Amino acid sequence: METIRIQGGIPLQGKVRIQGAKNAVLPILAACILLDDISYLRNCPKIADVDAMIELLQCLGCSLQWTSDGLTVDTGHFCCGNLPQKAVRGMRSSVFLWGALLGRCGEFSIEYPGGCVIGNRPVDLHIKALEQMGAKFCQEEGRLYACATHLTGTYIHLPISSVGVTENIILAAVTAEGDTYVDGAAKEPEIVALCDFLNCCGARIEGAGTDWIYISGGRKLYGTEYTIPADRIVAGTYLFATIGTAGKVLLEQAPVSHMESVMQVARNMGASLYVTGNGLYVEGPTRPSPVKLETAPYPGFPTDLQSILLAVETIGDGDSRIKERIFENRFRIVPQLQTMGAKIEIENGMCAGIQGVDGLKGAYLHGEELRGGAALVIAGLMADGESRVDGVSYINRGYENICRDLRELGARVTGE
Numbered sequence: 001m002e003t004i005r006i007q008g009g010i011p012l013q014g015k016v017r018i019q020g021a022k023n024a025v026l027p028i029l030a031a032c033i034l035l036d037d038i039s040y041l042r043n044c045p046k047i048a049d050v051d052a053m054i055e056l057l058q059c060l061g062c063s064l065q066w067t068s069d070g071l072t073v074d075t076g077h078f079c080c081g082n083l084p085q086k087a088v089r090g091m092r093s094s095v096f097l098w099g100a101l102l103g104r105c106g107e108f109s110i111e112y113p114g115g116c117v118i119g120n121r122p123v124d125l126h127i128k129a130l131e132q133m134g135a136k137f138c139q140e141e142g143r144l145y146a147c148a149t150h151l152t153g154t155y156i157h158l159p160i161s162s163v164g165v166t167e168n169i170i171l172a173a174v175t176a177e178g179d180t181y182v183d184g185a186a187k188e189p190e191i192v193a194l195c196d197f198l199n200c201c202g203a204r205i206e207g208a209g210t211d212w213i214y215i216s217g218g219r220k221l222y223g224t225e226y227t228i229p230a231d232r233i234v235a236g237t238y239l240f241a242t243i244g245t246a247g248k249v250l251l252e253q254a255p256v257s258h259m260e261s262v263m264q265v266a267r268n269m270g271a272s273l274y275v276t277g278n279g280l281y282v283e284g285p286t287r288p289s290p291v292k293l294e295t296a297p298y299p300g301f302p303t304d305l306q307s308i309l310l311a312v313e314t315i316g317d318g319d320s321r322i323k324e325r326i327f328e329n330r331f332r333i334v335p336q337l338q339t340m341g342a343k344i345e346i347e348n349g350m351c352a353g354i355q356g357v358d359g360l361k362g363a364y365l366h367g368e369e370l371r372g373g374a375a376l377v378i379a380g381l382m383a384d385g386e387s388r389v390d391g392v393s394y395i396n397r398g399y400e401n402i403c404r405d406l407r408e409l410g411a412r413v414t415g416e
């Protein structure tokens with residue numbers, strides 16, 4: 001499937017089950033390298049980024065098998081080796097392998113990670129933190145080489161909140177000698193999930209979900225069974241899609257306790273929200289009220305939902321302002337939305353001023369990255385007439401099957 005074709009103008013209605021979280025499962029798959037055992041991950045999302053991580057682990061001798069409700073991961077025959085350039089360059093999350101590979105092999109040689117075009121995405125803090133634990137890095141012919149004869153626990157202060165760096169430190173620290181303290185740790189629920197998983201495997205990690213994390217190193221780890229939590233970003237995507245189409249939707253299994261800031265924004269937009277026994281019921285307003293907000297690390301409003309909110313506010317009942325504070329290139333969808341009739345101005349590259357219009361018209365749209373691509377699909381649902389969104393491979397990195405989910409909600413959406 002290369003293109004999604006959408007007949008817009010239909011309010012979403014019904015219920016949709018929210019898949020497992022991409023950003024939780026990827027570091028957990030990397031963590032499996034540390035085990036030398038079999039683990040079982042329930043509710044593992046079938047997305048392209050998971051397939052890419054599976055391919056990387058298979059290159060390292062691991063055996064992974066899908067079952068009806070999850071993924072079995074056997075790292076008993078793990079062997080250190082070179083990872084194929086294409087698989088590493090294709091995904092940002094290969095960076096999580098760094099801490100785990102140092103822990104398991106004591107060295108690695110790897111391509112610089114790839115990923116979306118949402119910004120510069122430096123790796124300086126990953127390198128600095130792992131160096132503090134005893135790793136040495138150098139570049140060889142465009143590859144990054146790292147070794148650590150043994151990793152040592154230490155005190156690490158993070159100058160900015162970084163999800164990936166916090167996770168890499170945790171992965172290295174569980175195998176290190178001695179204790180590690182992370183000051184300024186990121187607090188995202190996906191970090192809590194990684195620590196819960198590792199603690200189930202026999203690690204001792206305290207403080208996950210706060211900015212101070214303690215890891216007791218050097219404990220023997222064993223395989224375990226673990227349920228991947230539901231994806232707060234996918235839930236947020238369908239929540240805003242419901243608001244943008246004035247729909248009524250039950251988001252089954254939505255992780256409401258991880259969605260406080262998102263739910264508050266949805267309420268400010270005029271949505272009625274009801275937390276039910278099995279998820280979140282949303283009733284969109286006739287037209288969304290405008291918002292003024294900026295993205296922030298958790299528990300703030302997530303950067304991953306910024307472009308989706310922006311797409312919905314193009315038809316807001318007034319002027320919105322959205323400031324992006326995490327990734328500098330998250331506004332790449334703006335010219336696409338403008339072809340649909342949206343009125344948006346970008347100031348200093350990081351702030352979007354949106355003047356709500358009465359409606360969008362369907363257009364041929366070009367998806368360039370995961371969340372931006374999903375935002376264009378939502379814009380297509382809101383627009384009059386037909387839209388087509390290409391670049392579906394980006395959307396598939398994080399959504400199991402966005403066409404299936406939206407069709408379940410009554411949308412006229414087909415993949416071609």
Ligand code: UD1
Pocket residue numbers: 022023024026092093119120121122123124125126127160161162163164165186190297303304325326327
């Ligand atoms: C993770 C998420 C991504 C989300 C992001 C922010 C995964 C797989 N991805 O990405 O969906 O949008 O958190 O919530 O979990 N930075 C540096 N140097 C570094 C590393 C990061 O300056 O070495 C900066 C980044 O440029 C960015 C900020 O730190 O401005 C936060 O990025 P970070 O939290 O590290 O994002 P990721 O872990 O890559």
